[in-house]
Amino acid sequence: MEAAKREGLDSLDAVTDARALDDWRVTYLGKKSPLTQVSRQMGGLSAEERPVVGGWVNEARAALQEAFDAKHEAVEEAALAARLAAETIDVTLPGRKRPRGAMHPLMQVIEEIEDVFLGMGFTIAEGPEVETDTYNFEMLNIPKDHPARDMQDTFYLTEELLLRTHTSPMQVRTMEQMRPNAPVKVIVPGRVYRRDEDDATHSHAFTQIEGLVVDEGIRMSDLKGILEQFARAIFGPDQAVRLRPSFFPFTEPSAEVDVRCITCGGKGCRVCKDTGWIEILGSGMVHPNVLDAAGYDSKRFSGFAFGMGPERIAMLKYGIDDIRLLYQNDLRLLKQFTRVM
Ligand code: DAH
16 A cells, blocks of 8 residues: 555656646546555455555545645646746737728819818719710700710710710709709719820829809809819918810800919919919800700809819829829829828
8 A cells, every 4th residue: 555655656746747647647546546456355354454454545545635636736837837928928019000091092182172062062963974975965065076076085885875075964964953943053073084095194084073053143253253262272272263265165155264383383383384373174154055955044044164173183282293193003102192081
């Protein structure tokens, strides 16, 4: 009994992990252990021998059990310590930065322009990119022999269907919805298409924002006032606008609108070709033919319209010299416009 106990206690010193400890328990305390074997044979002992041997067995079992419990605790503690060491998180390590996306600079400019007009009481409408010749040209007073109607300039899908070349057809569609006498005050952002060779200032697909105001007593000074507000909001509070006579079939009179050169402030530079002014949009008083065709009596109603290219505005505002940069999604450009929206 003493030998079995000694051997058990000695061999326990070499045990360092849970599995070896379990093997040890089976060997020295389990069913086939010397202690259990002896217990089983107690029946063959005499009444005097039995308590004596029983005492030895109990003493040995208690000693082995106590040693086992102590070892068990030590092994568990060591295992926990090892796990904690292995799973330690180095909180001083800098975190991984997640790249944060941002709205595309062109979209930022479009939304900025929308906000300015929303603030002046305009609503926003959108229209189809696949348009009819009727809306894109005919009802806008653009004659059959006008160069824009040439296959060279317009993407025709069929004889009557085309990819709209401007957002102006939405002038007609909007008035048709509001006729015969509801006031109209709307802007229309959207994509337009032209058969242009792509270069630094042209794209076969680009964006326009159309504006239309129709009511009784709308005058050209209203147009100028609205555009002045717009120019100041987008290009700075000291901005001024200048209207230059121009021609569009759907407006009469028509005007091209300039702002003070953003690069030189009006002194004259390469960007404004020493004029001090930069063209930003086309505009005019809605042509009576267009009003009448869309269902507004041109003797009673008048209106103004304008059309601008947000790409051009973005390029001027941010000094971008090639329109293609706005379509290429080069992160080196986009990362410069990551202000949080
Ligand atoms: N639709 C014209 C274009 O694409 C731009 C334009 C000019 C729109 C004058 C207008 C306007 O509403 O009044 O070139």
